[in-house]
Amino acid sequence: MRTRPLKVALLGCGVVGSEVARIMTTHADDLTARIGAPVELAGVAVRRPDRVREGIAPELVTTDATALVKRGDIDVVVEVIGGIEPARTLITTAFEHGASVVSANKALLAQDGAALHAAAEEHGRDLYYEAAVAGAIPLIRPLRESLAGDKINRVMGIVNGTTNFILDKMDSTGAGYQEALDEATALGYAEADPTADVEGFDAAAKAAILAAIAFHTRVRLDDVHREGMTEVTAADFASAKEMGCTIKLLAICERAEDGGSVTARVHPAMIPLSHPLASVRGAYNAVFVESDAAGQLMFYGPGAGGSPTASAVLGDIVAVCRNRIGGATGPGESAYAALPVSPMGDVVTRYHISLDVADKPGVLAQVATVFAEHGVSIDTVRQSGKDGEASLVVVTHRASDAALTGTVEALRKLDTVRGVASIMRVEGE
């Protein structure tokens, strides 16, 4: 066994970083045995050096992250700062000075993954980021290694714990969105500004990363169609229950049926209660993968939190350290398929549409005609009404998003349609 320790520099020492440091200390012997050499914390870059950091020697702490990654003796830089800058520059500088990088930064990888991979390859170093998607759940490694001999057709997952907590609460208690959000905030599941979660930005970044790996194609955050879940109502959950469904915020990465293009999207959707994703409760995450040979796989676990994320970071540290000792690098970016990313209009799925309509004869015929004119086939219609007001619930067969959008625009122009109460996609059937 080699005895010179591998040196790890930690950028950021918040919830995740401090847990990484703690486990590196408490599990040092295990890590040494598993890596084949000791691994030591060589420096910790923080913004506020005066905060007490239990278990971290004060002389390791610095505010100069740039100097730390430029030291030249660092084997692995662990980036758990988050955000685009200074993380991007620090990672690039780390590669230039001979370090491999382990990152948990979904936003950066979704935006600049290709450039970062290129920098890693140029310098013969590793870029690993298991912790960037779905916390502790092993997902990046299974997708890019275990399924490397298979053809992945769909990745559909609950990849944001905050929104799953809120939706689960709405489902189980009948609460409205605001009430469920308030509870999530009070319990620490939602941040003071929940925008990144509830508007789907966080999930969209993860969708971009998953799609890129699954389809061997560059997919950036901008390629992901994104709809948040702030408009989901208690009435939507009641409609879902009537369909034998619940509502989840899903990240869906799909290969088109002809195989020639891919799509990536994040939006709330109804899924049948019998689908494995329907029973994912609270802040848990789960990702459902469909491939040609393996069939249907699901990966389930805690999607966030200091310890789970640290577990994923440490798995990557071990892998990167083993690679360094062996003089090798792990799999880098695989974008050879270079499939076009189609716009949302090309996505084909089913829809659940609630319309407020006039309660008079002929309305259903008018509405059905509009669907037919746009080539959207109707599966079921349910009509109910009294006192001159009525509602129509239409569930369609599979149709393109463009066709559905055209249908809805035309429906809004009908005198007898007073409003479109909700449109919800139906997935997982």
Added chain:
Amino acid sequence: MRTRPLKVALLGCGVVGSEVARIMTTHADDLTARIGAPVELAGVAVRRPDRVREGIAPELVTTDATALVKRGDIDVVVEVIGGIEPARTLITTAFEHGASVVSANKALLAQDGAALHAAAEEHGRDLYYEAAVAGAIPLIRPLRESLAGDKINRVMGIVNGTTNFILDKMDSTGAGYQEALDEATALGYAEADPTADVEGFDAAAKAAILAAIAFHTRVRLDDVHREGMTEVTAADFASAKEMGCTIKLLAICERAEDGGSVTARVHPAMIPLSHPLASVRGAYNAVFVESDAAGQLMFYGPGAGGSPTASAVLGDIVAVCRNRIGGATGPGESAYAALPVSPMGDVVTRYHISLDVADKPGVLAQVATVFAEHGVSIDTVRQSGKDGEASLVVVTHRASDAALTGTVEALRKLDTVRGVASIMRVEGE
């Protein structure tokens, strides 16, 4: 990109082998891109060369497996023959002649994993076997790589599809064991001789492999306590339902609470309906992993079948080929922890015990005294009876298997206990 193709020799061309060969042909371009070099089928060893093998060039087929692995130009030997011999000798010979090995052979790995790993290491080659446990579900790689920086405390899974199909059928229809087995046989889920599945041998081999990886300790098939599921009755399912449970055949690998030893066992057990494993239906497999930092993870998917198993084999082929090109090897055996494997008597869990007793005063007091004398604490007791016959259902708190066994022996000696109708462990709470 290197252009000399990597050469793969296939040992066995049954359900899995023929699917591996098919995918290697149909996905050749993808495999080339992902590996960084073309990969070609260089030979296929079979027992019956006269059987038509669609898509495999006849000149590749041989009955001389030994000559094939000795050729010297083979990069990867894929062993999908199964059984101990000739598989063991062929794998060892393959290493001696410079090949890496991908195997799906759970029985062999559970019996001789250490020796095979040593042979691989001696010759600087890889031994990969993702397909040996739970078919297509990525499990070996996540356990030994993604969780390499974590401490795994428990691996509990449904790792045999045949028995899960039978138990699921009994649960959903109220059928008895034989009726459910007959249906499984008719549908092709059970083999003509189902012993390896229903007596738990198959699951025990997988438990040994999982325990070895999870605990960095050598665990062999002989170390695994094994009970089959042929004694599970419709009455047991009725009891389970009353408890809010179902019954599954579980493989359970645990670290003792003091961390100083491990256990591995396979037996039927009640688990609460709220546990993620309870909703694993039909022939699907799922493995639940609990670790210090990551918390609770679950991996779910098809546990058998030609295509799913081939997916796992191909993922390993890609990894091993990449390693060969990079002049590296992947992680080998990790047995540094060398924890003792404790006998079944040391396992601590809860128990559900049904007793047939005389319907007269004082029986419960007698029975409760026996439990107390053996240090087994009772959680609940339910008593019912008529016409001089009565039954007692006792659910215990956590107790060692040895204490429970002593309790049951003493109960059998009581005049008022006519028989012990069933003993079932309760897991996953």
